[in-house]
Amino acid sequence: MLTILLQETPPVPFDFEATARAHGWAALRPFEWDTASLTLTRVHRLDSGQVVRLRLSEGRVNGSAPFVEIRVETVEPLTAAEEVEIRRAVRRMLRLDEDLSEFYELCAQNGGWSLRVKPGGGRLLRCPTLFEDIVYTLCTTNITWAGTKRLVERLTERLGEPFPGQAEWRAFPTPAAIAAAGPDFLRQEIRLGYRSGYMADLAAAVAEGRLDLAGLEDPSLPTPELLRRLRQLKGVGPYAAATLLMILGRYEHLAIDTELVGHVSKKYFSGQPTSEAEMRAIYAPWGKWQYLAYWFDPPVTDR
DNA sequence: GTCCAGGTCGCGC
DNA sequence: GCGCGACATGGA
Numbered sequence: 303m304l305t306i307l308l309q310e311t312p313p314v315p316f317d318f319e320a321t322a323r324a325h326g327w328a329a330l331r332p333f334e335w336d337t338a339s340l341t342l343t344r345v346h347r348l349d350s351g352q353v354v355r356l357r358l359s360e361g362r363v364n365g366s367a368p369f370v371e372i373r374v375e376t377v378e379p380l381t382a383a384e385e386v387e388i389r390r391a392v393r394r395m396l397r398l399d400e401d402l403s404e405f406y407e408l409c410a411q412n413g414g415w416s417l418r419v420k421p422g423g424g425r426l427l428r429c430p431t432l433f434e435d436i437v438y439t440l441c442t443t444n445i446t447w448a449g450t451k452r453l454v455e456r457l458t459e460r461l462g463e464p465f466p467g468q469a470e471w472r473a474f475p476t477p478a479a480i481a482a483a484g485p486d487f488l489r490q491e492i493r494l495g496y497r498s499g500y501m502a503d504l505a506a507a508v509a510e511g512r513l514d515l516a517g518l519e520d521p522s523l524p525t526p527e528l529l530r531r532l533r534q535l536k537g538v539g540p541y542a543a544a545t546l547l548m549i550l551g552r553y554e555h556l557a558i559d560t561e562l563v564g565h566v567s568k569k570y571f572s573g574q575p576t577s578e579a580e581m582r583a584i585y586a587p588w589g590k591w592q593y594l595a596y597w598f599d600p601p602v603t604d605r
Numbered sequence: 606g607t608c609c610a611g612g613t614c615g616c617g618c
Numbered sequence: 619g620c621g622c623g624a625c626a627t628g629g630a
């Protein structure tokens with residue numbers, strides 16, 4: 303087993319821990335967050351088929367700006383293409399290329415708003431690929447968080463490729479693996495319930511090249527068009543589409559889901575029933591940053 | 606048993 | 619375009 307050290311340069315400011323823990327993804331396999339060492343681990347299957355384990359943490363040398371340290375555990379030495387792929391995956395996961403400076407300025411200006419955003423925070427962890435983010439998202443609909451974790455864990459355990467010599471560590475399953483498993487397996491073994499058909503369709507479409515998810519990452523795509531395309535995916539309704547827009551760095555679209563309704567009603571309307579228009583008005587001043595404003599809006603603490 | 610979870614689909618008006 | 623029941627599963 304080889305360990306290869308890579309570094310990536312984050313934007314300034316950048317808070318590694320805040321980014322890794324900004325939402326629940328870090329608790330979903332094959333992500334693993336270690337509180338003691340502040341390390342984010344994820345087994346990753348490269349396009350070549352090689353399965354590696356990535357350990358990400360903040361690196362710092364005296365006096366220098368912090369960097370992202372990537373510890374790659376691998377059986378075979380990395381080819382140049384594999385190294386590029388790993389760097390790209392890490393930059394996507396941590397959103398190292400996203401410019402949040404305008405959001406930070408708004409946070410600073412809006413004195414009345416004390417969002418839970420530290421300098422360098424506000425980046426919500428993503429998977430290495432959009433496919434994985436969509437699968438995660440489908441596993442968050444109409445289910446408790448404990449159930450989400452269970453579904454994703456079973457998917458990874460049963461269909462992910464093992465890290466060499468340590469089968470308890472597995473990569474997230476490929477579209478081909480999920481497609482090959484088929485809806486009956488997903489239903490009976492993964493216990494995906496009514497999501498089984500959606501998941502099987504999605505995986506097959508991606509595996510067979512009928513669905514080009516990379517095209518959805520095109521920044522020049524207008525958000526309404528992107529939303530329309532996401533909604534065409536079976537199982538992706540208003541909540542899931544808004545979550546995926548967030549994943550894709552589009553924060554101007556708020557989804558009015560049960561969590562938001564509860565939060566806004568409780569914090570701004572004394573728990574009274576609140577219209578959708580009233581709820582939208584709360585975050586409207588944030589314009590294209592509404593989702594982040596909502597996400598980091600501290601809940602009322604009812605002592 | 607019953608209810609419902611950070612919903613979504615497909616139908617009927 | 620909007621309302622409504624059905625949909626799997628598992629935990630409270």
